[in-house]
Amino acid sequence: xIETIGLTKKYGSFYALQDLNLVVEDSTVFGFVGANGAGxxxxxxxxxxxxxxxAGDAFINGMSVTKNPQEVRKQIGYVPDFFGVxxxxxxxxxxxxxxxxxxxxxxxxxxxxxxxxxxxNLENKRYEYVDLLSRGMKQRLCLARALIxxxxxxxxxxxxxxxxxxxxxxxxxxxxxLKTMGKTILISSHILPELAEMCDSIGVIDNGKxxxxxxxxxxxxxxxxEKVLRVKIIGDMQAVVSFFEMDPFVSQIVELQxxxxxxxxxxxSEEDQLQLLQRAIQQKLPILSFSEEETDLxxxxxxxxxxxxxx
Amino acid sequence: MKTLFTNPVLVKELxxxxxxxxxxxxxxxxxxxxxxxxFGFIFLATSxxxxxxxxxxxxxxxxxxxxxxxxxxxxxxxxxxxxGTISTEREKQTLNILLTTSQTSFQIxxxxxxxxxxxxxxxxVSGLPIxxxxxxxxxxSPSQLLYIFLFYMLTLLAIASIGVMFSTLIRKxxxxxxxxxxxxxxxxxxxxxxxxxxxxxSQMGMTSPATTMSPMAHFWATIxxxxxxxxxxQPPMEEQLQTVTMVPIPLWIGYTIFYILxxxxxxxxxxxxxxxxxxxxx
Numbered sequence: 001x002i003e004t005i006g007l008t009k010k011y012g013s014f015y016a017l018q019d020l021n022l023v024v025e026d027s028t029v030f031g032f033v034g035a036n037g038a039g040x041x042x043x044x045x046x047x048x049x050x051x052x053x054x055a056g057d058a059f060i061n062g063m064s065v066t067k068n069p070q071e072v073r074k075q076i077g078y079v080p081d082f083f084g085v086x087x088x089x090x091x092x093x094x095x096x097x098x099x100x101x102x103x104x105x106x107x108x109x110x111x112x113x114x115x116x117x118x119x120x121n122l123e124n125k126r127y128e129y130v131d132l133l134s135r136g137m138k139q140r141l142c143l144a145r146a147l148i149x150x151x152x153x154x155x156x157x158x159x160x161x162x163x164x165x166x167x168x169x170x171x172x173x174x175x176x177x178l179k180t181m182g183k184t185i186l187i188s189s190h191i192l193p194e195l196a197e198m199c200d201s202i203g204v205i206d207n208g209k210x211x212x213x214x215x216x217x218x219x220x221x222x223x224x225x226e227k228v229l230r231v232k233i234i235g236d237m238q239a240v241v242s243f244f245e246m247d248p249f250v251s252q253i254v255e256l257q258x259x260x261x262x263x264x265x266x267x268x269s270e271e272d273q274l275q276l277l278q279r280a281i282q283q284k285l286p287i288l289s290f291s292e293e294e295t296d297l298x299x300x301x302x303x304x305x306x307x308x309x310x311x
Numbered sequence: 312m313k314t315l316f317t318n319p320v321l322v323k324e325l326x327x328x329x330x331x332x333x334x335x336x337x338x339x340x341x342x343x344x345x346x347x348x349x350f351g352f353i354f355l356a357t358s359x360x361x362x363x364x365x366x367x368x369x370x371x372x373x374x375x376x377x378x379x380x381x382x383x384x385x386x387x388x389x390x391x392x393x394x395g396t397i398s399t400e401r402e403k404q405t406l407n408i409l410l411t412t413s414q415t416s417f418q419i420x421x422x423x424x425x426x427x428x429x430x431x432x433x434x435x436v437s438g439l440p441i442x443x444x445x446x447x448x449x450x451x452s453p454s455q456l457l458y459i460f461l462f463y464m465l466t467l468l469a470i471a472s473i474g475v476m477f478s479t480l481i482r483k484x485x486x487x488x489x490x491x492x493x494x495x496x497x498x499x500x501x502x503x504x505x506x507x508x509x510x511x512x513s514q515m516g517m518t519s520p521a522t523t524m525s526p527m528a529h530f531w532a533t534i535x536x537x538x539x540x541x542x543x544x545q546p547p548m549e550e551q552l553q554t555v556t557m558v559p560i561p562l563w564i565g566y567t568i569f570y571i572l573x574x575x576x577x578x579x580x581x582x583x584x585x586x587x588x589x590x591x592x593x
Contacts (some may be wrong), residue, residue, distance in 0.1 A: 048411050052587045061369070066589040070413065078411045084404035088330045100319035101412035145408070 001026050002047065002153060002186055006056035007041050009208075016042045018208040019056070024186055024201075026152075027177050031195030031216075032188040034205035041081055043205070044157045047186070047251030048078040060153055074102070081157040081188075085130040091117065091308040092126045094141065095148060102149035109148075116144040120174055136167030143174060154178065156187040160194060172198060193242060226291035229273075230263045235286030243285055246277055263293070318421025319414065321429075328430055338434055341384070345441050348380070349373065353444075370448035375544050377442060378459055381435065382540055385467050385497050388431060390491035393474025396423040397585065398484040416585040420578060424475045425509060435460075458543055462563070466536050469570040470495055472577035479581040499536050500544065506531035510555055529558035533565030 009017040017039045024030040034040050045051035047058050049069035058065045068095040085094065088185035092113050098104045099109040102242055117123045125133060130141060139159060146154060159175075160168045178185060189195050195202060196216045204212040204219070212219055233240050237255065240262060244250045249268035256263055266273060277290055328334050337392050356369045397420075400406035409419065474491040481487040506528055513525035532538045532552060542549040551587045553559055 045407075048365055048407075050407055050410060050587065069586075069589045070415070074409055074413045076411070078408070080404075080407050082404050083408055086323070086327060086403075086405060088327050093323075093326070097319055097323045098408075098412060100317070100322070101409070101414045103413060142408075149413070191400050 001062070002030075002058070002060060002184065004043070004047075004056065004058040007043065007046060007053055007058055008055040009039075009046065009051065010054040016210045017046075017053075020205075020208075020210055022203060022210065022213070024184060026184050027182045028200040029175070029185040029187065029198055031199035031202040032186060032205060033190070033195060034188070035203055037188055038190075038205045038206060039192075039208040041157055042208075044078070044080075044155050044186070044188065047155055048076060048080075049073055059190075074149065075151055075153055077151040077154045079139075079142050079146050079154070079156045079159050081161060083138075083142055085133075085141075087129070087131045089130055090127050091122060091130055091133070091141060094130045095145060098145045099148045104149060112148065116147055116285075119147070119177070120144045121170065134167075136163050136170065139163060139167070139171065140174065143171075152184060154183050154185045156185065158188055158190070160189065168194070205217075227266045227273075229264055229266045230256075230289075230291050230293055231287055232289040233262065233286055234258050234288050237262075240285050240287065242281075243280060244276075244281065267287070317522065318418055318422040318425070320409075320419050321425050322422075324422060324426030325429060328426060334430060338437055341434055342437060342441065344437050345377070345380075349377065349441050349444055351374070353590055354439075363569070367448060370445050372453055374445040374451045377445070377541065378536070378544060381442075381463065382440070382466070382536060383410070384434070385431065386470065386495050386536070388434075389467055389470040390429075390474050390488060390495055392427040392431060393424065393471045394478050394488040394491040395484040396427060396475055397478040397581075398481060398487045399478075401482060402484060410586055416582045420475060420479070420581050420585060424471050428467060428471050431471075455543070459540070462536075462540060462543060462566075464536075465567060465570045465574075469574045469577075470498075472574040472581070476577040476581040479584050498534060502531045502535040503538065506535060514555070525556045526558055529556040529562075530565070532556070533562050534569050536566075539563055539566045 002022070004020050004022045007017060007020040007022075008015065020039075020043060020256075022043075023029075032040050032043065042051065046053050046093070047060065047065060049065050049072055053066065057067075060075050063071050063075065064071050084085070089097070095113045095116060096109050099112060100106075104112065114123065114126070117126055120143055122133075122137060122140055122144065125137060125141075129138055130138065133141065143156070143159065146156075150192065156175075160171050163171060172194075173186065175187070179198065187195060187199070199216060201213070201215050203210050231244070237260070241253060241255075244253055244262065245263060247265050247268075249272055251265045253264040255261070255264055266276075280287055280290070352373050356373075360593040369466075397406065400409060442456075446453075470491070473494045474487070477490040477494075478484070481490060509525060509528035509531055513528055538552075542552070542562050549561060552562070
């Protein structure tokens with residue numbers, strides 16, 4: 001289990017992470033979503049014992065990362081967002097080195113390495129130099145490396161970033177397999193749909209604060225309470241904008257460039273929405289169409305993180 | 312000893328270093344340069360005197376010159392080999408992964424330093440057959456050679472530790488290399504300058520021989536590798552220095568203590584600073 005209590009990281013007066021309280025249950029996959037610089041990697045670095053928190057603490061299987069970092073390292077497999085590989089080292093030697101670094105005996109390593117390479121579909125690259133592997137292969141190799149000591153917990157910082165669609169699918173398949181193996185996985189991404197299908201629950205972080213947490217369905221439900229409406233106009237745009245601005249349920253009105261269309265968030269009920277449309281017709285506003293936009297997880301993320309840029 | 316050779320960082324570093332063609336060409340050119348120097352010296356000495364033989368005092372002179380050249384090699388190559396050990400890992404983004412393994416900071420630092428030293432030792436040892444040529448002509452005792460190699464080892468360890476320390480403390484390799492060369496120049500060059508000044512100051516207004524102690528002059532001589540090497544090669548120089556400083560302690564004793572402390576201090580700092588102190592804010 002992973003648990004953070006009031007985890008805070010401050011650089012001068014800037015909060016990279018503020019009072020993070022998080023619980024990831026055993027054998028579940030937790031997706032950590034946030035824009036670049038939101039605080040995902042800071043959280044992961046603290047959990048991986050690479051960064052010291054300013055306040056609060058984090059616990060891996062009940063062990064404090066601040067008080068018992070050496071034991072925590074044995075419990076986790078960490079894949080950072082950016083990592084390098086050693087030149088002139090072959091794939092099996094790369095894994096052998098890290099196996100030795102975790103104190104695994106040479107005989108055990110000899111059995112483990114082919115199995116791990118098979119798990120990440122790199123068995124045919126066993127004697128290739130690691131620096132010559134593609135980005136996707138390096139990413140999978142790094143995952144195999146993180147698994148070498150059979151950790152119960154995996155901390156994966158943007159494992160699919162920079163990968164082509166095929167490599168992303170391969171990575172997703174491997175993670176699904178790890179999930180079936182009962183690993184507790186904490187995975188981050190700045191793309192919510194990428195995580196949705198494999199995560200049991202997700203947390204959305206923005207400006208160092210956890211602003212939403214729950215199952216994927218819960219987070220999606222949050223969106224259902226906030227619709228995106230589109231209004232196509234022929235004529236005086238300003239009058240229509242002023243009309244909608246007066247409505248208490250309307251927020252963030254944006255004009256779609258060159259389309260004579262307004263788009264905004266609406267929090268009211270369906271009855272409220274009907275009344276809004278009726279009032280617009282009574283006032284004879286030049287509205288050609290009034291429709292509700294289909295929303296996906298990307299919109300949820302944008303709405304939750306308040307980074308709405310529609311159009 | 313078993314744990315020494317099962318240190319994963321050491322094994323990996325040695326593997327990488329000896330897969331690199333640069334390592335072999337480095338040793339090759341070093342041996343060629345050394346051979347040219349030794350055989351050139353013998354050729355010049357025999358042909359210029361016209362005797363056709365090489366006298367023991369000339370052999371000792373050759374030995375002394377080679378000893379200083381080896382010291383120069385240690386002082387100039389060690390910073391380049393060690394000051395990038397940790398910072399290069401940081402620049403290549405391999406350090407974070409290494410730090411999340413269950414290896415202790417000491418194991419990592421020790422493996423990194425030992426692999427760098429091992430290469431330099433190989434270089435020195437590979438030159439031994441050429442170096443031993445002086446024994447053919449006499450003038451040098453094996454015990455003298457042993458002392459000088461022990462002196463090399465200590466100097467090498469100290470400079471390597473300083474290099475690893477700067478590599479741990481400083482993010483950029485190039486800055487770490489400059490800092491290590493700075494420390495090396497201070498120890499080998501600036502201390503010699505301070506020694507001269509201290510001797511001059513202590514002798515100001517005095518007629519020789521000196522009557523008061525000059526511990527500062529002795530200290531600067533003690534930590535200066537070329538000065539200590541000189542006393543190892545020419546023991547009478549030790550007595551001469553003692554008549555000036557009035558400190559009756561052989562330089563090698565102070566040198567050994569100072570450089571062991573310097574090595575231990577540098578390594579301790581590197582080990583402490585390699586990983587963040589997770590519990591610092593508490």
